[in-house]
Amino acid sequence: MxxxxxxxxxxxxxxxxxxxxxxxxxxxxxxxxxxxxxxxxxxxxxxxxxxxxxxxxxxxxxxxxxxxxxxxxxxxxxxxxxxRRPSPEMLRDVFTFTLAADRGAVEDVMEARIAIECQAIRLACTRAGPAELARVRAALDGILATVEDAEAGGRADAAFHAALVAASGSQTLMAMHDTLSELLLVSHVARRRETLGTKRIRDSLAEAHRDVFAALMAREPDRADATLRAHFRIGDELRRERLAEVPRTTAG
Amino acid sequence: MxxxxxxxxxxxxxxxxxxxxxxxxxxxxxxxxxxxxxxxxxxxxxxxxxxxxxxxxxxxxxxxxxxxxxxxxxxxxxxxxxxRRPSPEMLRDVFTFTLAADRGAVEDVMEARIAIECQAIRLACTRAGPAELARVRAALDGILATVEDAEAGGRADAAFHAALVAASGSQTLMAMHDTLSELLLVSHVARRRETLGTKRIRDSLAEAHRDVFAALMAREPDRADATLRAHFRIGDELRRERLAEVPRTTAG
DNA sequence: CGGCAAGATTGGTCAGACCATGGCCATGGA
DNA sequence: TCCATGGCCATGGTCTGACCAATCTTGCCG
Missing domain, CATH: 1.10.10.10 (Winged helix-like DNA-binding domain superfamily/Winged helix DNA-binding domain)
Structure with missing residues (x-):
């Protein structure tokens, strides 16, 4: 029984x-x-x-x-x-659906993105070859060419950061970054629109990206990490400054 | 915004x-x-x-x-x-194939984990309240109580790092950390066994965890980040040292 | 020899039939 | 009245055979 x-x-x-x-x-x-x-x-x-x-x-x-x-x-x-040799493609799916079910606030998603990018630039300092550096360089040029245009500038900005992560040569970091970038897609464009205002602000942002690239070229992981963090902080500060002082005049 | x-x-x-x-x-x-x-x-x-x-x-x-x-x-x-909400457990299976194809995949995932934890401890320095700190403290005690035991020590180690990430208060970072931890389970126990050997090594690891906790209590994000990175580096170095000098004596 | 077309191979889908398992409800017994 | 068992129905698991769509290979012609 x-x-x-x-x-x-x-x-x-x-x-x-x-x-x-x-x-x-x-x-x-x-x-x-x-x-x-x-x-x-x-x-x-x-x-x-x-x-x-x-x-x-x-x-x-x-x-x-x-x-x-x-x-x-x-x-x-x-x-x-x-x-096939397993690729991290499905890792991207898993992160996407995991985060979709358990997504935090946008700031938290942004924090995760900062984490990934800062680790990626550390790795890029030691791993990136001439081809990867050239790609980041090209992406930087794209940013400088589109500082006046919120839409195209947003895309150029995203491409720059994606090139940074790709220069790490880490498939795991790339998969995670892809997911986070998609999660942030809508808010990213809005952030950029809110940030761009005066020529001073646009120049600051362009300068910050140049600094990041210079830090990568210097091949010092700690400095690159700190510079990229500073870039994100600058973006935040400029945005706050913009919101505090300049009333919104464009419907964007 | x-x-x-x-x-x-x-x-x-x-x-x-x-x-x-x-x-x-x-x-x-x-x-x-x-x-x-x-x-x-x-x-x-x-x-x-x-x-x-x-x-x-x-x-x-x-x-x-x-x-x-x-x-x-x-x-x-x-x-x-x-x-269903995707469960990280299903990744384990696939990660076995990834590992079979590429031994370096573990290091790749490890880099992502480092990124998440270092960002988490930064956030924890500013966000964690007494309850979160008490939990990290309790997890540290768990590590100190299990330094001689590879199995229980592995679990205590994982619990400590999870408590760190939880102290960030970031749902996004926690979700990602869960997923990465599940991936690393495939090789995690073996890694720990390889590391534990001499009393000196065990003391070094215990000390490193204490340092991490002290940095968190000091509430300085940059210092906490650097201390945690040093902890991961120490683990790597001790493992390499162990593998280079001490022949494997246990079948484990 | 090179390019194009046709035929063969191989995957993509459908319809309909039957088998196997799980859940729910009703009945009987304690 | 409550619990256990059995039966029935709903739902998934599999099979067969047919037809459509994409890729590859071979042969023919210029």
């Missing part, structure tokens, strides 16, 4: 001990871990693989879709399915 | 093809991000939802499987599909 105890209460992980879709997912995962399947390897065509594994094609497709969402497989119509 | 919560719209990455399966995945993701679907909400039965979305049931199932693999949906036979 009690010996036939609660099999219902045993909750294996979805792929473990399962049939059908779960079995196929487990088979592919295990083959990858065992080295029998390597990134770049092509799987049998769906019809053949389904027959080989003894499942129907919709079941196989379902399994492949699951693996594809995890970035372990890439499937192309007319071409086939290829094993 | 940012005084009120921003109604930020996030555009999820367009799903591959954006027809059929991709469209369904995008639909669910968008609905979650827009708040129309919340964790705990039950989706229509498969047959009904497929009809509603104008796709066949295998297509819908494929989409649900993809979402399930990302932890966004949980599907139970006989019961239905429920929206």
């Amino acid at each position: 009690a010996m036939e105890a609660d099999p219902v209460l045993i909750r294996p992980k979805p792929e473990q001990g399962a049939q059908g879709v779960g079995r196929v997912i487990a088979y592919v995962k295990e083959a990858m871990l065992a080295g029998r399947l390597q990134p770049g390897d092509r799987l049998l065509p769906e019809r053949d693989l389904a027959a080989t594994l003894g499942v129907s094609r919709p079941v196989l497709r379902e399994a492949l879709r699951g693996l594809a969402q995890l970035g372990l497989v890439e499937t192309r119509q007319g071409s086939g399915s290829v094993i | 940012a005084m009120e919560a921003d109604p930020v719209l996030i555009r999820p990455k367009p799903e591959q093809g954006a027809q059929g399966v991709g469209r369904v995945i995008a639909y669910v993701k968008e609905a979650m991000l827009a708040g129309r679907l919340q964790p705990g909400d039950r989706l229509l039965p498969e047959r009904d939802l497929a009809a509603t979305l104008g796709v066949s049931r295998p297509v819908l199932r494929e989409a649900l499987r993809g979402l399930a693999q990302l932890g966004l949906v949980e599907t139970r036979q006989g019961s239905g599909s429920v929206i």
Whole structure:
């Protein structure tokens, strides 16, 4: 009686001990871990693989879709399915939905962004090669060319910061930065509109970006971190100053 | 400005093809991000939802499987599909593949963790009240009480760092730290075992944690940041030293 | 030899049928 | 009246076979 105890209460992980879709997912995962399947390897065509594994094609497709969402497989119509080296793409999704469910105030999102960028510029000081530096340089030029234009300036600003993070060579930091940038997208444009006002303010911002780039070129992590923090602080101060002294005259 | 919560719209990455399966995945993701679907909400039965979305049931199932693999949906036979908030635990599996492909992935995630914690301790210096500080203190005591025990010490260490991040009062930083900590669990215990060896090393680590706490109590953000960074650096150096000089004697 | 078109291969989707599991309700027994 | 069990219905899991769409390969022509 009690010996036939609660099999219902045993909750294996979805792929473990399962049939059908779960079995196929487990088979592919295990083959990858065992080295029998390597990134770049092509799987049998769906019809053949389904027959080989003894499942129907919709079941196989379902399994492949699951693996594809995890970035372990890439499937192309007319071409086939290829094993992939996992990329941080899905990390971006996970952060996005985690933060969407648990998002803090915008300031907190901004703090997280500051954290990521400051760590990124530290790494960039030691890791960035000439190509990465040239990209940051180009992004800086984009900022200087668009200081008068809130919309284009906002995009140039975002591109500059993204180039900074990319120069770190850290895929984790890039994935996180992508998520945070999207979260901040709307407020970012508004922030910029509120900041741009006088020529003095615009020059200050341009100067701050030049300082950040110079710090990166100097290759000193602590200085670069401090300079980037100062840049964010300046932006805050200028915005406060602007709001305190200059009544809003443009509907923006 | 940012005084009120921003109604930020996030555009999820367009799903591959954006027809059929991709469209369904995008639909669910968008609905979650827009708040129309919340964790705990039950989706229509498969047959009904497929009809509603104008796709066949295998297509819908494929989409649900993809979402399930990302932890966004949980599907139970006989019961239905429920929206879930992504749990970082599902990342562990995938991170195993990432590690198999790239041993350096741990260091990458570690950099992100350092970024989050250093920003958190900065915020904690200005935001933490007596209750938060007491919690960090209690977590420090937990570390000091478990320096001889790799397993319990690992948990106490994690609890200390989580308490630091919690003391920042930033929901965003906490959510990100949770996710990163889950990733690092894959290798965390092994790292700690490699580090603990001699009494000298254990004392160094205990001292470093005390320093971090003292810096937090001093309420100086720059000093706290630098002290925490030094703590991470010390951990790295001790680990390298340990691996270089002391042959592994425990099978652990 | 190179380019283009046609055919073959392979993935994407659909419809309909059947099997398996979970939940709820009703009935019977204590 | 309460609890346990069984039956039924709802819902997910899988299969078969057909057709559509995209990619690749081969052959032919200039």
